[in-house]
Amino acid sequence: MIGGILVLAAMLLTGTLTFWQQVERALADNAYTFANSYLDMAVTLAGVLMVLRGLVYVLRMQRELRNFKDDTWSCLELLIHGLRDDVRSIRRHLPIMLGGLLLLGLLSRLQLILGGVGFNDGWAELILVGIGVLMVYAFFRYRLQVHVRPRLEALEAVRRELAGDSLKPDDL
Amino acid sequence: MTRKEQNDQFTAWIRDHAGILHKVARAYSFQPAEQEDLLQEIYLAVWHSIPGYKAGSKVSSYLYRIALNRAISWVRRESAYRRKLDQFQSAPGASAPDSRLEFLYAEIRQLTKTERALILMQLDGFSYEEIGLILGLSTSNVGARLTRIRQKLATNLKEKTP
Known part of the structure; x- marks a missing residue:
């Protein structure tokens, strides 16, 4: 467990340092503009965000495993909270992040056009990024519909049952 | 540790x-x-x-x-x-080796998840207070639910046995 967290932390540090170096170079080197460094920076940034998300998942999984020793009500509350966090991430944060990546890509193409370079094969790069973004989004939406939501609904049903929503008044 | x-x-x-x-x-x-x-x-x-x-x-x-x-x-x-x-x-x-045991488990599986937890613990001799602490319920709530579960099981078993 500690080893896993250390590996993730090392990946995070490497990714962050790489991204920072790319930003510094983009600012200092006139030849290394945002337009021609966009894909490198986008991939590095996406990698950093994925590792961060992975770290959150690992820590949450550890917390959930330790939580089974608590009473059932508290246990369910924690699991439901985690799943709701997943739903929120996939429905809100993921589209914002992916939309941001696409927007930066468009801006990088605009920089080239305004710089007088005109239309070039850099658009193919942006189309590939667009396809990648769609595939990632489709994968996570599938996961939301097939895994996350059914599990959340099932656990909420058990919590309602535990709360006694199904009890008739004369049972109490 | x-x-x-x-x-x-x-x-x-x-x-x-x-x-x-x-x-x-x-x-x-x-x-x-x-x-x-x-x-x-x-x-x-x-x-x-x-x-x-x-x-x-x-x-x-x-x-x-x-x-x-x-x-x-x-x-x-x-x-x-x-x-x-x-x-x-x-x-x-x-089928399981012991058909009576399998019959009992089959009936228990018809209950909701919370009901299964309650009846399993009662069959194992836990007190209402202990059951309540494990599930996060009050003792009176546990008692009322177990009464209802026992009635449900008795009704089901009566319908299924000749």
Whole structure:
């Protein structure tokens, strides 16, 4: 467990340092503009965000495993909270992040056009990024519909049952 | 706690209380393959809960709590499960060695997840207070629910036996 967290932390540090170096170079080197460094920076940034998300998942999984020793009500509350966090991430944060990546890509193409370079094969790069973004989004939406939501609904049903929503008044 | 101490504690608990974990797995899953899956998940939860165990409290109560929480929160994908269930039910030799025990488990599996937890613990001799502490319910709530569960089981058994 500690080893896993250390590996993730090392990946995070490497990714962050790489991204920072790319930003510094983009600012200092006139030849290394945002337009021609966009894909490198986008991939590095996406990698950093994925590792961060992975770290959150690992820590949450550890917390959930330790939580089974608590009473059932508290246990369910924690699991439901985690799943709701997943739903929120996939429905809100993921589209914002992916939309941001696409927007930066468009801006990088605009920089080239305004710089007088005109239309070039850099658009193919942006189309590939667009396809990648769609595939990632489709994968996570599938996961939301097939895994996350059914599990959340099932656990909420058990919590309602535990709360006694199904009890008739004369049972109490 | 060192890894070796955790290993030794885990081995001792499984050796002494495997019956509890098997009972819960059997009550919360329908097929032997699923029971194995759930049992593995319960073992994993028990392993991770060892450092949190307070010496002096009942081990059986602690393990019941972990096993029930794992079983109650275990959700299988319905469509894939249903297909496998239909396939398995038609296979020969699918019945358990003790038909009376299997009959009882089949009835328990018809109950809701919370009801299964309540009746399993009562059958194992836990008091209403202990059951309430494990599930996070009041003692009176536990008593009322168990009365209803017993009535439900009695009605079902009466309908099914000649």
